[in-house]
Amino acid sequence: MSVTLIHRLSSLSRADLATAGGKGANLGELMRLGLSVPPGFVVSARAYAEQAREWGLAERISAHLAVNRWEAAASEVAALFEKGEMLPTIESAVRDAHRELGASRVAVRSSATAEDLADASFAGQHETFLDVAGEDDLLLALRRCWASLWSPRALRYRAARHIDHLEVNIAVVVQRMVPADFAGVLFTVDPVVQRADRMLLELAPGLGEAVVSGHTTGDVYRLRREPLAGPTGSGGEDVAEDVAIEDRDRREASRPAPSDAMVLALARLGLRLENHFGCPQDVEFAFEGSTIHLLQSRPITTLYEAEIEPLPPSPKLNRMQQRMVAANDDDRFPVAPKPLDQWGFRMVIPALIHTMRFLGAEVDATEERAMLDQVWREMLVMPQPHPTLRLLGLPGKVAASLRHDWMAWWEAEAFKRIQEACARVDIRALDDAALLGRADRIVQVTTEVLSKRFEGIVSQLAAVALRIPVTVAVGRKRAGTVMGDLVSGLHTRTSDVNLALFQLARRAASAGPDVSRPIREGRPEDLRASVVGRAYLAEVEAFLDEHGHRETTGFYLSAPTWRQDPTPMWALLRGLLDTTEPPSEEASLKRYRAALEEVTHKLRFVPGLPGSFERTLEQLRKAIIYRERSHFDLARSFSAMQAVVADIARRLHERGQLPTPDDIFYLTEAEVRAWLRGSAPPLDEVKRLVRRRRATYGVVNGRWQKRAFQNAASASGNELRGTGASSGVVRGMARIVRSEHEFERLKAGEILVCRYTNPSWTPLFNLAAGVVTDVGGAASHAAIVAREYGVPAVLGAAGATTRIVDGQEILVDGTEGRVTLLGPAATGEVDHG
Template identity: 75%
Template sequence: MMIHPLSELSRAHLSTAGGKGANLGELTRLGLSVPAGFVVSAEAYAEHARAWGLAERVAEHLASARWEAAAAEVAEIFARGALSPALEGAVREAYRALGAPKVAVRSSATAEDLAEASFAGQHDTFLDVEGEEAVLVALRRCWASLWTPRALRYRAARGIEHLGVDIAVVVQRMVPADFAGVLFTVDPVAQRADRMLLEVTPGLGEAVVSGQATGDVYRVRREPLAIEDRDRREADRPAPSEALVLALCRVGLQLEAHFGCPQDVEFAFAGDAVHLLQSRPITTLGAAEIEPLPPLPKLTRLQEKMSSGNDDRFPVAPKPLDQWGFRMFIPALLRTLRFLGAEVDAAEERAMLDQVWREMLVMPQPRPTLRLLGLPGKVAASLRRDWMGWWEGEAFGRIQEACAPVDLRALDDAALLGRADRIAAMTADVLGERFQGIVGMLASVALQVPVTAAVGKKRAAVLMADLFSGLHTRTSEVNLALHQLARRAASAGPEVSGAIREGRPEALADTEGGRAFLGEVEAFLDAHGHRETTGQYLSAPTWRQDPAPVWGLLRGLIDVTEPPSEEAGLARHQAALEEVTQALRFVPGLPGAFRRTLERLRERTVFRERSHYDLTRPISAMQAVIAEIARRLHERGHLPNPEDVFYLTEAEVRAWLGGEAPPRGEVEALVRRRRATYAVVNGRWQRRAHPPDAAGTSGSELRGVGASSGVVRGKARIVREEREFARLKPGEILVCPYTNPAWTSLFGIAAGLVTNVGGAASHGAIVAREYGIPAVLGAAGATERIVDGQEILVDGTEGRVKLLGQGGEVGGVSGVGGVGGVGGAARG
């Protein structure tokens, strides 16, 4: 049979209905409230895959691990293949039997929702599907989602045979949910078996499941059943009753007892009813224990100052193997402290180099010495040196030599580790000297003195930002190249522009024009694919490793006709320079000295951005070495999955590669323990970086750092991660947790910028000033306090964000006058 009502299915029908369909059938048989629906069987998929010659057409791609090519081939197969009349008729009849309502169409692979691998988020779901034709289209897209690059990589990492997995499709009535979310019958974050964890949000729960929204979090004691505490994300957001939450938890305990293991339960509340949308084993628990964590250190004021700029560069906690990458950077930082005239205790240095688990990136406590008296001279010497000439003439050549492409598979283990050691040593050496070049930027502190004397303390903060506007950096060059790529896509014809607008880059392989454009994207990635994404970590994929952010940027930029302009920033720079030098003209020689010092500081800023861009190359080269090490350890049976390598330490990697790996059972236990520990560490990291009751917020206003002056009023668009880049539309205000250079391509279409973390010296601030968009950085809690689509006013001069309603009043935000009004996206 091709079609099975949910009421006829159970866990015994895994091969027919897939993990999701079988579990839903089991829940239905238990008499629980499950939305009515049916399953298009895995046999139906397999029959069509055979008829369309799928195995033959993807065999070569699979053998060579060409996941993108395999995905593109399959997308064409499932988009163009003719459905059998028998299946098409059966689907139409089953849909009409439901009453032809709006339905959810969900993928249900036969290797899905198992105790050892959940496949959560690997295959597609489509909500609010209505009409027979739309259901048939969603069916094809679910089939194709078995072959996306992410699903292929997921199976490959777990040693699951690609052609051994089939996929069923679940079609269910949509629930008119008042609230929805996820219940974990054991707390997987704190590794607490004595309590449950529940996340719930108004409306549909898909945003919580996909990570696009943050719901209210409940922690519920299992025995006796009671709510221990609740984290409310918004004080006035609706919430379900306590009785309804406890009723769901009782159902969760029932499911856990029935299935014999802790459950991850997707649910919806409609009125007083609890509807179950899925129940699967929790696959991330592993061992209940976690590794010992050091207590959070008590920081001195100087350490707090030195550590305050890390949140935008490191938005998530590092994994154990990321310490190998830190060994390239920490010696350079300590060398700089000593160059400045400070000393660092040797024990503190060793602790910093050896620490595995980090809950914050903390510099050791420096001790001043008499050498600090020479600091002004060192700053002046740094300003005089041609650092860009050194970089282009020597440093960049060393980077290119150490990171030159080689056949890593042809190297033996010792040579492979030797390459990593050479890259690390070169990076530490180049970076140490580069930091001495940036020391010259300390002169910006002295520059504030004449600016403050000229215009007053309040005005000085604005002018200091404007004086550094209009810089042309390597980041802006990359952003312009990306914009030009988007313009070529827009003019390449509907087969290219349509695929990008619809978020279907895999379809580009279907046409001659699309293949030509893919070649242009490859050329862009060859030039800039080493760009970092979620941080300067070995565990964070680059654009080359995961091009999804690039496709998201192209999708957002494709309808933008004008490239980013630096003219507004240059105009602000010239106006600020004129204002200050005019006020200083009464002191002979001071205006000229001010101009010269400012110009050198602007050159240092350009040097900092250029060198940062190039220093992502050794990180990318190290990532390639680690990927090869992971492949070898996995093939030799030492590592359960290649991706587990990031939960090892550098010492363990070296030992295991040398044949000293522990027994497989011990390795699996170690990886489980490290994963559980990382979940706790990262949770604490996020709470420290983004405290729920952040200071500087009140009522309808957020406070932060005015990083780029001007005022703009418009619609806020929440973008939480790189994969959501395409959500931002021209003229909207970008609201995000942090920015790094990869995010700045969005600034060409954003009307303004608000971030949770960051400051006036960050990469995001520099590029915002280049493009002349108002920016407030470090507005703690912005992504939680601001509602997606809400109208807000951003005052980058005062460092304030006003939260408005439809037709709300601006009231109380200074600096509005003189920027052309606030009726639209005015830029100052």
């Protein structure tokens, strides 16, 4: 082997960070301890540096880096590393090392020289390729690992931590693939509850990459660390503790599990590693028979010197509240809010409490104040309403709301007020007081408009009354499906956005390769290189002017809109390039007419009932359209508030009062106001505060996710049950899409499987043959749009994204609310480490 380009793992130690990167150096150190590490070699950081210099990398991307053009830099690097000719000395050395290793299949893992440090793990930032067979595929994986040093997410990660991009090199670890029986990750200190006397272990059968990357939910073990009477030794490492299994959370009772003896042996190994490296460790491992292979050991970077902040006790929900949270929050708010998101909630919470009182319930003023002042919330639960005699007037209020023309009020008064409060201004030209004044005006107007808007949405309670004659007409078993059909075929603002996006994609497809190729290849910045491309970018700007306030992850100030982060929009355009048929509502209109005819025909035995039913239904349909239209327009308020927050973050950062602009979301509204008025603490104190809040958010969001998936563990067999949100049956290949940044994974005719959807996801319905979600209900945006497009949909199928494998054949029955798992998954997907 070359002494400078290639290094055996067994020759390395943690002193070789600059040569082998964090991963390679740590693996070499583990080998030196006599631990079982799959044999392999490292393509050194020097090899990468020589190749990058040969290709003139720094000269090509320096201009992009200077102005934070991450996407442009990534695209430049990807093309260079894919097509550039590799230095013969490097290629020859890699081929020789591979032959010497003698492994038929290898794992190829990136190992950057700045990763696996005590304050930055870089976990998941760079590529990993498993089961690589043959020298040519190894060289391709090597190029892609090198290129991953320059992915947009890696660039942003380094920028946020003030790491010089051009000072970082990357090595690549090549190891024999372990035919693992079980694999996963061990934390020697529980990073969720921040307890040093506990360990946390997650594992699953097979390879561990799916657990590490979050693509598979493994079995979770919690282990108790217990002090020994005296130190014991193992290989020269004194460890004065032992471990015991405290509890375990088996995701699937029928799934294989390792013996307790293997789990305890791994945990004791973790104690030894922590003692050797001098800090808590995040350990990736694989069990092969009775052997424990170590694949990684790095510091846990989510533990800080400060404790997490005190958290309120988990709210105890009755059954009705549990159903409301599952139906209304799990799909609209898939992650926990951050502290500054409470500023946005101040627009919504008073309006919701006003609505409770309007309906006839009373809310305790103390509970209301606590709701408004709460920083950390485990779920979006409103104060417990107390019924009063005014509830007897509810039917009359619903009837009056149905008769009122809410859309006319919205267009003539409410929307104009929102437009006025959110009108474009030069935010940078405002002084601090004027900037806060703009925010206060937006909050005031939106709260007042929302309070009146919710009085109009009360009319949708008429659906409860209409369910009775529908049940009489078609029977209890079919009532839910028929009710869904009766409110299908509705043209909403979401429909308009989806159609506009489709038309934008068609114009790209017809404009020629100068437009379609950059979109298809995920390099929209290349559109600036041609006249026709720049003209198309102007069309995109016009689209964003009209629709760019579309929210992504709920109404959170911390969740970027399409205007702030257009990546999901470009991914949608990429998927729609080859779609020639526009979204069609004709199928859903036919279902609506057929359902209406069936119900009214069977109700004809009661004089006047069919006509009354049809009139009430038409009013309900108008109410749903009004709800969707007003929701779309209200997103402008949150978008305008986000612009205010972004400029506050810029000001505080430039004044040296905030480490990075993104840290703003871990402050409270009161802190933001005080700091703008000159009361910011010293920067070191701010850094400690932000670290503590980030750690606390990790705990809160972990609880949020656990609650959202609490029913997933009960799913078993080959069938999942949920809510039939859009009728019809379809059979096809499942495509798992986990976030807005994976939209391009869905191809026409596949079945979209995701944790949730919100309005920004619905353009995918023009590609999808069916939709399955973990959470959500028949009244959600996803259900409405699925019915509009005639796409069979099952929402709230708990465990769908963990039970269904990407590429697996499934049967979706949107009428019965059933998903059947059929054939095995297709292979060939690349795992990301």
